[in-house]
Amino acid sequence: MLSHKTAEMLIGGCYVGNLMRISAVLALCGTALFAQTTVPQKETVIVTGTATPIPLAEADRDVSSLSLPEAERPLLFNWFDLLQTDPALDLRQRSGGAFQADLSIRGASFGQTLILLNGMRISDVQSGHLSLDAPLPFEAIGSVEVLKGSGSTLYGSDAVGGVVNLRTRKPETSELRLLAGGGNDGFNQQHAIGDYVRGNLLEEVAIARDFSTGFAEDRDYRNLAISSLTSMTTKLGSSSALLAYSDRPYGANLFYGNYPSWERDKTWFASGHQDLGENTEASFAFRRHTDLFVLFRYSPQIYTNRHAVESWQGDLRRHNKLPFHATLSYGVEGLAEAIDSTNLGHHDRKRGSGYVMYDIRSAKRFSLTAGIREEFYGAHQVAHSPTISGGAWINARVKLRAAASRAFRLPSYTDLYYSDPANQGNPNLKPESATSYEGGADLYWNRSIHAAITVFQRRDTNGIDYVRATPNDIWKATNFDKLHFTGVETSTIFELPRHDRLTLAFSALRGIDANSQVALSKYAFNYPVHSGTAEYRANLGSQVVARTRLGVIDRLGTSPYALWDASAARSGGLLRPFVQLTNITSTNYQEIAGVIMPKRSFVIGLEIALRSLQK
Numbered sequence: 319m320l321s322h323k324t325a326e327m328l329i330g331g332c333y334v335g336n337l338m339r340i341s342a343v344l345a346l347c348g349t350a351l352f353a354q355t356t357v358p359q360k361e362t363v364i365v366t367g368t369a370t371p372i373p374l375a376e377a378d379r380d381v382s383s384l385s386l387p388e389a390e391r392p393l394l395f396n397w398f399d400l401l402q403t404d405p406a407l408d409l410r411q412r413s414g415g416a417f418q419a420d421l422s423i424r425g426a427s428f429g430q431t432l433i434l435l436n437g438m439r440i441s442d443v444q445s446g447h448l449s450l451d452a453p454l455p456f457e458a459i460g461s462v463e464v465l466k467g468s469g470s471t472l473y474g475s476d477a478v479g480g481v482v483n484l485r486t487r488k489p490e491t492s493e494l495r496l497l498a499g500g501g502n503d504g505f506n507q508q509h510a511i512g513d514y515v516r517g518n519l520l521e522e523v524a525i526a527r528d529f530s531t532g533f534a535e536d537r538d539y540r541n542l543a544i545s546s547l548t549s550m551t552t553k554l555g556s557s558s559a560l561l562a563y564s565d566r567p568y569g570a571n572l573f574y575g576n577y578p579s580w581e582r583d584k585t586w587f588a589s590g591h592q593d594l595g596e597n598t599e600a601s602f603a604f605r606r607h608t609d610l611f612v613l614f615r616y617s618p619q620i621y622t623n624r625h626a627v628e629s630w631q632g633d634l635r636r637h638n639k640l641p642f643h644a645t646l647s648y649g650v651e652g653l654a655e656a657i658d659s660t661n662l663g664h665h666d667r668k669r670g671s672g673y674v675m676y677d678i679r680s681a682k683r684f685s686l687t688a689g690i691r692e693e694f695y696g697a698h699q700v701a702h703s704p705t706i707s708g709g710a711w712i713n714a715r716v717k718l719r720a721a722a723s724r725a726f727r728l729p730s731y732t733d734l735y736y737s738d739p740a741n742q743g744n745p746n747l748k749p750e751s752a753t754s755y756e757g758g759a760d761l762y763w764n765r766s767i768h769a770a771i772t773v774f775q776r777r778d779t780n781g782i783d784y785v786r787a788t789p790n791d792i793w794k795a796t797n798f799d800k801l802h803f804t805g806v807e808t809s810t811i812f813e814l815p816r817h818d819r820l821t822l823a824f825s826a827l828r829g830i831d832a833n834s835q836v837a838l839s840k841y842a843f844n845y846p847v848h849s850g851t852a853e854y855r856a857n858l859g860s861q862v863v864a865r866t867r868l869g870v871i872d873r874l875g876t877s878p879y880a881l882w883d884a885s886a887a888r889s890g891g892l893l894r895p896f897v898q899l900t901n902i903t904s905t906n907y908q909e910i911a912g913v914i915m916p917k918r919s920f921v922i923g924l925e926i927a928l929r930s931l932q933k
Contacts, residue, residue: 365437366483367465369472369647369675369689370637378685378709378719380758380772380807385461388487389889390855392497392896392925393865396456397484399883402869405825405849406466406807410909412573413537414530414900414916418581419450423466424776425803425829425845426479427783430727430750432469434483436560438589438603441476443655444627444662445732448607452484453564453585454545455526457495457511460487466807467774468725468754470703471691474651474671478725478752479776486547486560489513489522491929499896499923503916504531504538507923518551533916536571536578536615555593562587569615572913575740580615584608597639602632613738621738625659627731644678647689662735662743667728669695685709693726701726701749720757726750733782733795741784744795748780766813775804777832784840793840800832801842816857824850829874844911848872861890879907887925894925 362374367381374383384400386393394400398419401407408422420428429446432439435454442448452459462484469477497509511524525544532538545562567582589603606628613621635649649672656666675689691703707721727750736743758772778801784793805827812820826848853867864886872878882903887896897920904917 364463365485366434366463366481367469367472368687369635369677370645372679373681375717375760375762376679376681376685376709378687378707379721380466380719380756380770380774382464382466383461384464390863390865390887391457392887392894392923393855393863393885393898394456395898395900395921397452397459397462398450400462401464401482403821403823403851403853403867404464404809405823405846405851405869405871406805407464408846408849410844411915412570412910412913413539413568414533414919418447418568418570418573420447420910421450421482422845423464423480423482424774424805425827426752426776427781427841429730429733429782430476430478430752432473432475432477432481434473434481435587435603436486436558436589436591437483438601439473439476439629439631439653440484440587440605442607442627443629443730444607444609444625444657444659445730445736446476447732448583448609451564451566451583451585451607453543453562453587454484454486454560455509455511455524455543457497457509457526458486458522458524458545458547459484461485466772467721467756467776468703468705468723468752470693470701470725471673471675471689471705471723474653474669474691474693474703475695475701475726475728475749478727478750478778486545487522488549489515489520491515493927493929495925495927497923497925499921501898501921502919503533505529505919505921507921520547520549522547532569533919534571534914536569536580539566539568541566555595555599556591557593558591560587560589570611571615573910574613574738576912577613578615580612582610598634598636600632600634603630605629623659623661623738625657625662627655627657629653629655642678643680644676646674646676648672648674657731659731661737662731665731665735667695669693682711682714684711695728701751715762717760717762718758719760722753722755725752725754727782729782729795736795739792741793742795747782747795748797750778750780750782750797752776752778752781767811769808769810771806771808773806775802777802781842783842786838786840789838798831798833798842801829802832803827803829803845816859818857819853819855821851821853823852824848843874846871846873848878857889858886861888863887863889876908879905881905881907892927894927895923896925897922 362383363371364374364381365371367379401409411419421431423431433441433449465481469481492515494512500506507528509526514521523546528541530539543564547560549558564585570579570581586606591601593599609625611623612618631653633651638646651671653669658664671693673691677687679685686708688706693701703724705723709719711717729747734743734745754776756774761769781798781801785796786793807825809823827845849871851869856864866884868882870880883900885898888894900919907915
């Protein structure tokens with residue numbers, strides 16, 4: 319007779335196996351339907367999940383590059399909209415204002431998702447709730463690259479479920495763009511971005527302000543973000559310096575329990591990058607983040623927390639070309655983090671690490687990458703993060719890939735020390751670790767069609783979550799001995815005539831507690847069992863572009879729901895009006911339990927583009 323654990327694992331394997339077969343058939347059928355379309359496709363180069371830049375088609379890990387052409391930027395409200403095009407990325411928002419959202423990749427917690435800005439960490443050591451608080455305006459972001467699965471070998475702690483790397487845009491010509499818009503719920507926005515290009519000098523300044531009186535009581539917000547990016551090329555190589563600041567106060571009603579809360583986050587960020595010849599590069603970054611939290615907005619004397627976090631990081635990386643199309647990459651990194659908090663106390667910790675990766679690849683033939691990272695933290699403690707991955711082209715159209723890797727995460731200061739009437743941290747928490755496996759295939763039917771399928775499993779040890787025995791208890795931070803997540807992801811991209819694009823994607827996920835420890839979990843078992851998206855971007859002629867997205871999500875323990883968004887804009891000329899519609903069907907839904915989300919909303923605006931012909 320099968321044990322309960324064995325039966326559940328077998329059922330889970332059959333469940334995902336059936337979904338994998340169904341998804342593969344759907345992707346390949348869609349490919350056959352559009353097999354006659356031929357549109358030239360610009361090659362995408364990625365820097366995330368690999369020690370050196372490579373074409374996206376040559377990646378032997380599941381990496382995606384999410385971006386929009388510059389002229390189509392007004393079709394999106396913020397960079398969160400890019401994440402929603404991939405159903406494997408579970409974005410759990412608390413509002414529509416691009417703040418206080420959690421991101422889960424492949425069932426991992428928000429703390430297990432590492433967020434980078436140009437390769438430098440902006441994940442917050444106070445709490446993973448604040449990791450998506452990117453300090454720069456949306457207009458300054460050129461693309462978002464996502465590595466699904468472990469990334470600790472290259473990036474260290476927190477890269478358990480995946481890595482999100484925000485990459486700033488690189489201006490090609492001098493221009494000034496002004497944008498203003500308004501919508502329901504008292505929403506208004508004013509954005510501006512100015513680029514100056516002269517020879518090897520590039521300068522970009524961006525500012526964005528978004529304001530809303532809120533769609534419900536105590537759900538108002540104000541977002542201010544300012545950034546400056548300076549780039550130049552010298553005899554040593556490329557240099558860049560980024561300065562960014564954001565200020566975001568907002569009503570946080572029901573965000574952290576049944577309380578009319580209020581919160582204000584500020585971020586200061588500075589980073590620099592310098593090439594030291596062709597094979598060596600150095601980078602550094604400083605981040606300061608403050609968080610003012612009021613449990614009862616109109617009675618701050620009852621309970622108020624003030625947190626200030628500072629982090630310093632620096633790295634030195636080198637790459638050596640070797641015979642037989644091989645590259646040896648290695649480097650060292652240092653990180654110092656400190657917090658000064660009325661609730662969490664005064665704490666600091668330092669980490670140092672070194673890594674080495676060996677990569678051998680032949681374009682359109684094969685690739686193999688192996689590496690290891692040793693990270694030193696605490697009292698002589700060491701985390702080992704090895705990885706190995708490979709890809710092989712069966713023919714000019716089909717590529718197979720597989721990977722195995724190990725990752726870890728140190729508890730955040732909130733996990734360790736936080737205390738309020740509803741939550742209790744645990745200073746005795748152990749670091750999380752995870753072993754991940756994945757295998758997949760890419761099908762390039764022709765230059766305009768790309769279909770992909772990936773099957774994965776992640777085995778977490780000492781996973782951190784908040785649990786309670788009964789609904790009347792408070793949430794307590796706890797280590798789970800073993801959590802297993804198994805899933806499948808498929809996608810098909812069709813590049814259609816007139817530069818239209820259709821993207822269909824689907825993911826399925828199943829998680830089990832291998833030792834049956836879970837009572838009531840706050841985060842670990844809130845993942846989407848099924849999730850799918852369909853996005854269509856169209857050029858309608860007369861310099862008019864449009865976008866529509868339909869997303870369907872079936873979260874564990876809740877009823878499935880669908881969200882439909884649409885937008886249109888003029889893509890050229892001096893005056894570029896736009897309209898954005900979200901949740902067109904006014905669906906009632908919650909991405910985080912207890913936190914209601916806005917119903918139908920709209921933004922109507924105008925962008926003014928002044929461009930110089932000088933490059």
